[in-house]
Amino acid sequence: LRAGVPISLTRKEFGVLEMLAMAEGRVVSSEELLDHVWDEMADPFTNAVRITMMTLRRKLGEPALIETVVGVGYRLAPPA
Secondary structure, three states, rough: OOOOOOOOOOHHHHHHHHHHEEEOOOOOOHHHHHHOOOOOOOOOOEEEEEEEHHHHHHHOOOOOOEEOOOOOOOOOOOOO
């Protein structure tokens, strides 16, 4: 739920969100996400993480919950 409204997530989107939540504010790299959310056959040069992050952010709406740490990875935004 976000603001009381149910959000429909794919398995990958849910997995990414779960990994970010479990990281408790630590930055999670795209490689970590590929290792834990995708299977071992995932191409390490794929843009699947970026695309999944884009659709997940769109579904979650504003204010943004996921921050990009350029060159490092992603983390949940600290509470305002």
